[in-house]
Amino acid sequence: MTTDIPTPAWNQHEQPEDPIDIDGSNATSNVTAASAHHSVANSGTPNWPRQHSFTEGPIIFPEDLPVSEFITWWRENYEIRRIMKGVASNDVPPIGENAYSFAEEPRLDIITPALIREKGVDLQGINWNHLEASFDDAIALRKWRLSQYLTQKTSNAPLPTPIFTHSSAHTFSSFRTTFRPARGQWQLCNSLAAPSAASTFYSASTNLYRATPHSRDPTLLLSTAHDPLTSYSTQSTIRAIAASHNILIAGTWSGTYHLTPMTAPLSQRFHTAPLPAPSLASINHISLSTPRRSYHAQACISTNTPYLTILDTHTLTPKTQLIPWPSDCSTLDLPYSAPNIAANATSSSPDSRLRLIVGDYSTPLLTDADSGQYLASLPAHGDYAFAAAWAEDGVHCATAAQDGTVQVFDARRWDRPVLVLEGRGGGGVRSLEFAPREGRGLGTGKVLGLELLYAEGQDRIGIVEIEAAGRRHEGGKRQDWEFLGVVAGARFVGDGSGGFVVGVQDRDVGGLMKFERRSKKKSGMCEECEEDESMRERDEDEEIEDGSEWRWEEDETVLWY
Numbered sequence: 001m002t003t004d005i006p007t008p009a010w011n012q013h014e015q016p017e018d019p020i021d022i023d024g025s026n027a028t029s030n031v032t033a034a035s036a037h038h039s040v041a042n043s044g045t046p047n048w049p050r051q052h053s054f055t056e057g058p059i060i061f062p063e064d065l066p067v068s069e070f071i072t073w074w075r076e077n078y079e080i081r082r083i084m085k086g087v088a089s090n091d092v093p094p095i096g097e098n099a100y101s102f103a104e105e106p107r108l109d110i111i112t113p114a115l116i117r118e119k120g121v122d123l124q125g126i127n128w129n130h131l132e133a134s135f136d137d138a139i140a141l142r143k144w145r146l147s148q149y150l151t152q153k154t155s156n157a158p159l160p161t162p163i164f165t166h167s168s169a170h171t172f173s174s175f176r177t178t179f180r181p182a183r184g185q186w187q188l189c190n191s192l193a194a195p196s197a198a199s200t201f202y203s204a205s206t207n208l209y210r211a212t213p214h215s216r217d218p219t220l221l222l223s224t225a226h227d228p229l230t231s232y233s234t235q236s237t238i239r240a241i242a243a244s245h246n247i248l249i250a251g252t253w254s255g256t257y258h259l260t261p262m263t264a265p266l267s268q269r270f271h272t273a274p275l276p277a278p279s280l281a282s283i284n285h286i287s288l289s290t291p292r293r294s295y296h297a298q299a300c301i302s303t304n305t306p307y308l309t310i311l312d313t314h315t316l317t318p319k320t321q322l323i324p325w326p327s328d329c330s331t332l333d334l335p336y337s338a339p340n341i342a343a344n345a346t347s348s349s350p351d352s353r354l355r356l357i358v359g360d361y362s363t364p365l366l367t368d369a370d371s372g373q374y375l376a377s378l379p380a381h382g383d384y385a386f387a388a389a390w391a392e393d394g395v396h397c398a399t400a401a402q403d404g405t406v407q408v409f410d411a412r413r414w415d416r417p418v419l420v421l422e423g424r425g426g427g428g429v430r431s432l433e434f435a436p437r438e439g440r441g442l443g444t445g446k447v448l449g450l451e452l453l454y455a456e457g458q459d460r461i462g463i464v465e466i467e468a469a470g471r472r473h474e475g476g477k478r479q480d481w482e483f484l485g486v487v488a489g490a491r492f493v494g495d496g497s498g499g500f501v502v503g504v505q506d507r508d509v510g511g512l513m514k515f516e517r518r519s520k521k522k523s524g525m526c527e528e529c530e531e532d533e534s535m536r537e538r539d540e541d542e543e544i545e546d547g548s549e550w551r552w553e554e555d556e557t558v559l560w561y
Contacts, residue, residue, distance in 0.1 A: 064142050064458060067484045068103035068508045071131070074141060075099035093141060096132025103508055109216060111175040123175055123483055124509040139482050142459055146427050167465055167477030169451075170499055170515045179211045179218050179512035180204055181488035181503030184239035184253065187402075188344060188386060189431040189455050190285050192489025192503040193243035195262065200512065201248060202488065202503050203238035208250050208258075211512060222270055224252055242286040245297035247313050251283025255303060259313060271316060278320045279307035285345040288313075292352045292370070300355070302343035308357075308372070321372035323357055324365065347388040347397065349411075356397055358385035364399045364407075366414065376414050381405060389432040391450055396466070398452060400429035406454055408466065421464060424480065427457025431489060435496035453500055455490035459483060461502050485510055 064070055078092040108115070108125045121127050128135050181202035183191040193201045200211045202218075206225040209218035224236040235254035242249050249259045250270075258270040274280055281304040291298050296314035303309070308321045325341050343359040348369050355369040362380040367373060382403030390397040396418075400406045406429050408419040423429045435451035450466040462480035488503030499516035 064145055064486075066508060067506050070142065070484075071095070071099045071102045071133075071138075074133075074138070093137035094133065095137075096130075098131050099133070102131065107177050107508070109176070109178050111177070113172060123172055123481070123513065124485075124504070124511070125175070125177070126484070126509060135482075138484060139459060142484070143425060146425070146458075167463070167479040168518065169465065169477070170463060170479060170517055172481070173499065173514040173516040175504075175511050175513045176211070177509070177511040178216055179209070180505075180510050181209075181512065182505045182510075183486065183488040183503075184237045185282070185284065187384075187430065187457075188240070188284055189457070189487050189489050190240040190345075191238070192491050192501065193241050193248075194491040194493045194501050195243040196494045197498045199243075199262075200493075200501055201241055201243050202512070203241050203250060206236045206238060208238055208241065221248075222250065222258055224250075224256070224258065240283050240286045242288050242299065244288045245290060245313075247288055247297050247299070249286055249288070249299055249313070251286055251301060253282045255280040255283060257283065257286075257299075257301065257311070259299075259311075259316075273316070275301065275303065275309045276318050276320050278322075279303050279305050279309045281305045281342075284343065287346050287348065289348040289352055300346045300348065302346055302357075302359075304342040306341055306343070308343060308346065321367075323359070324367065324372070324374035325359075325361060326363075326377070344384070344386050345388045347390045349390050349397075350392055350394045354411075356388045356390060356399065358388045358399050358401075360384045362401070364388065378409065378414055379407065379416055381407070383428070386428065386430045387432040387454075389434050389452070391434040391452075392436055393450065396434070396450055398432050398434070400432050400454060402428040404428050404456075406432065406452070406464075408452070419466065421454075423454070423456050423460070424462075425456040425458065425460045427459075429454050430457050431455035431487065433490070433492055435492050436494070451492075451496065453490055453492060455487045455502070458486045461487065461490050463500075481515070483513070 065073060074092070075095050075097070078095055081092045111121065111123060111125045115125075116122070119127070120129060122135060126135075128138075179200075179202065181191055182204040183189055184203060184205075191203045195201075198212060201221075202209055202211065206223055207220055208222040208224075210221050211218045224238060226236075235252065237253045238250050239253055240251045243262060246262050247259065248262050249257055251257045255275045256272060257275065258272050260268060260270045275283070279301070283301055283303050285302040287300045288297050289300070290296075294312070294314075296312060299309075299311040299313055301309040301311060306323045306325060308323060309318050310321060311318045323341070323343055341359050341361050343357060345358050347356045348354065349356075352369055354375070355367045355372075357365045357367060362383060362385065364378040364381075364385055365374065366376040366378060368375060378399065381399070381401035382405070383401050385399050385401040387400040388397070395411050396408060397411065398406055398408045404423040404425070406419075406421040406423070407417040408421070410418045431454065433453045435453070452464045452466060453461070454464070455461045460480065460482050462478060465477040465479075483504060485504040485506035488505045490500060490502045492498075492500045497517060499514065502513040502515070504510045504513055
């Protein structure tokens with residue numbers, strides 16, 4: 001079902017010269033044509049879309065065209081409407097003739113905040129003034145193209161007034177265009193891992209790479225193109241990777257995994273083996289954790305079967321667990337029986353007792369991590385669920401789905417989520433991760449600062465800072481960034497103190513995007529100034545909550561219970 005598309009009116013051709021918003025903090029300004037990203041607070045009623053105005057209607061597919069083709073498509077449709085009417089049409093947002101040469105323009109190897117200010121480009125090095133177009137219009141147009149792919153939301157109840165305030169905890173650091181991640185499955189964003197600030201691992205087709213902060217080009221670690229266990233090249237595509245607990249593991253389309261210790265020399269070969277027969281299928285997701293009865297990490301591998309493979313990474317001994325999908329369940333639009341429901345992602349609780357499972361089914365499941373025994377069914381999403389994550393506090397976990405929602409749960413009551421967060425794009429939410437913060441207040445009732453990083457299918461990522469005290473969820477902050485391209489993955493770097501990285505897949509403007517956590521002390525701020533700054537930010541938040549300065553628009557649908 002087509003959803004409403006919030007966007008500026010296209011007839012606003014002249015825009016003020018606002019400063020480029022690098023850190024997502026300029027939530028009230030009108031973003032210029034050269035703006036670094038579209039502020040989600042800028043919304044209005046569009047004069048379009050009228051489907052007959054375009055050479056094609058909204059696509060029913062989870063990702064858009066490559067950026068250069070999209071920009072050409074945009075210009076062609078604008079020109080058609082201009083010729084037909086004899087004047088510039090507000091049915092299609094304006095874009096200049098330079099759109100036709102966009103694919104041939106030279107690309108920068110690295111984009112930094114200094115370069116953005118100097119050249120007037122955005123986070124990906126695109127000069128929107130040169131294109132005579134607006135980044136806001138590009139995002140809204142791509143969102144419209146995906147509008148029919150986004151499922152109708154699960155609840156039609158009136159939404160309460162959101163109480164999220166704007167955050168500026170993270171800021172853009174760099175965009176490296178020589179690193180080109182690509183996701184191996186069009187519905188999932190599991191092609192990126194960042195175990196430390198020194199190493200980021202990503203996959204692209206049949207290759208697994210390592211990127212470091214000081215290298216221009218990535219290091220090739222693994223190529224599965226000539227894997228003797230597969231019969232043709234597409235079966236060798238890497239669909240999921242994971243890196244933690246000193247283990248680097250990749251899974252392919254054919255159901256083969258490749259594993260090596262991260263401390264091993266680069267010349268050491270990966271251990272390669274197929275999954276056991278019941279779960280031998282395309283690998284969708286891999287999670288690493290430490291089991292209760294061993295010091296060695298284990299990998300939980302999700303595939304296109306109703307089985308999980310639990311792999312001991314020390315002995316390389318696999319075992320399978322049948323996922324206890326309800327026997328009478330169906331997958332919404334396809335009458336699959338329980339044995340045919342695929343698992344898309346899993347996440348284990350920090351104490352490794354519980355496992356959260358999501359798949360091609362609207363209802364997330366909670367199971368015993370050791371035995372696989374069914375424990376509970378969580379409230380359903382409106383469509384297939386694609387991502388799951390568990391916070392280090394041992395209390396909070398989250399699931400995300402094709403319906404564009406993220407549900408955050410408190411493990412002390414599973415009957416309803418404590419928070420339902422709605423994405424802002426058109427392709428569903430496909431990746432989740434809580435910031436790693438071991439030992440912070442586990443079981444103590446302290447106020448915990450929970451950061452949840454989420455990624456939509458394309459063009460958008462965000463962080464939600466959830467403040468929780470006991471069972472009362474008392475507010476939080478939200479920060480979003482927009483860009484052009486498919487999201488290959490989004491992960492916190494190491495323990496989270498180093499920010500996070502985002503893999504952007506696109507043949508022209510793809511790369512590895514790095515965001516860093518703001519540090520007042522690193523910037524030389526004295527303790528008294530830091531305290532004054534903290535007081536000022538708290539006063540601003542109070543003014544925001546009172547509605548005296550700035551508030552979310554009506555489409556900012558954050559549900560609190």
